[in-house]
Amino acid sequence: MRSTPRRRSLVVALATALVLPLVAAPSAMAVVKDGARPVSFERSVVAQVNAARAKDGLPSLLELPALRTDARGWSSYLAKRSTTVAKGKRLKHQSLATMKKDARDAGCTGRYAEIVLWATPAPSAAKIVSSYLASSGHRDKVLATRFTHVGSGTVVRNGITFNTIRFASGCARTSSKVAGWATKRSQTVGRTQKDAIVVSAVAPRKVKLQKRSGGSWKTVKTYTTSRTGRVTVTLPRSSKVGSASFRVYAPQTTTHKAVASKVTTVTYRR
Known part of the structure; x- marks a missing residue:
């Protein structure tokens, strides 16, 4: 399937982020059962993202489970619309308001962004990231210096793979206390x-x-x-x-x- 990216601007936390729906090229990977891909697969996607960043001399992004959960949730939503996507409907992005709330709930107070794609048949983690890198708008996100944390979520439905990658910054690295406990000694x-x-x-x-x-x-x-x-x-x-x-x-x-x-x-x- 040919790549058919379309451009639109998205304001993300005081910055303008270019988000591009992307249709990845077919891969030779075997058919994958419907449902969410395992955490091991998502970690492979993150590893590929960090490998690409390393080639550009950039620091690795830390995988944040909450961002993975959010990304998987959005991929699941897109998967439920798999029939309309297959008929040529463009991919949707999560609303800015929800994206911001997700980032804040994950403990991230800085900037945030999202990239998405769909592909058939099921691509490998390397193919997903290489497809993003082939698009300038997606590449900008993968190689951005303003983000510190990342989460990937992939869902398969009706033979179509949907991937979402969430980026964030200003995420808490430590917890100073477990709140609400021991209010009485x-x-x-x-x-x-x-x-x-x-x-x-x-x-x-x-x-x-x-x-x-x-x-x-x-x-x-x-x-x-x-x-x-x-x-x-x-x-x-x-x-x-x-x-x-x-x-x-x-x-x-x-x-x-x-x-x-x-x-x-x-x-x-x-």
């Missing part, structure tokens, strides 16, 4: 009661409820925050009267350092 609960506490962390992220035992912290349960970073952590029941120390711990990720909450002491009574 100690509390008393019944042995058969469970106490739920809402905590916030940079999303999306896994957090662990840990209990102090034998001089070390043991994980009681692992939670995954929502896309906005909130999760309800539930203190466990106890069959014994006494006190126990708990904390919430968020392990290190590719974009965030590990962070632990203050310790809260729970006294279990009869």
Whole structure:
């Protein structure tokens, strides 16, 4: 299929971004089942983006899971319109308002942008990125110095592959605290009661409820925050009267350092 890019301007966070719907050329890749491509595939797309940047002497972009989730969501929306796209309808971009909200929810306060394409049959990660690089508008985004974080989302439907790549900047690299936890340094609960506490962390992220035992912290349960970073952590029941120390711990990720909450002491009574 021939490439048929069309130009339109898009104002993105005080900058003008050129966004170009792109139809990629056919590849020899085997048929891929309908649905979202695995995270490993999206990481391959990001790796190809960073390989292209490295050739130009540019720093790598950090993959942000929240941006991947947003990109995949938009690709899924486009996939639902696969019939109209196949009939020659141009690709749509997410609205600026939603794109901005997504970036802010991901912890990114700077600029943001999006590029999209559709292709058939299913292209490799390398083919997706090379197709973007073949278009000046898309290439500008891939090689931009104003972005620091990236996320790719790919969805296949009816044999057509839809890819969205989101870019952002000003993204938080550390969490100074786990908010909402340990507003009371100690509390008393019944042995058969469970106490739920809402905590916030940079999303999306896994957090662990840990209990102090034998001089070390043991994980009681692992939670995954929502896309906005909130999760309800539930203190466990106890069959014994006494006190126990708990904390919430968020392990290190590719974009965030590990962070632990203050310790809260729970006294279990009869």
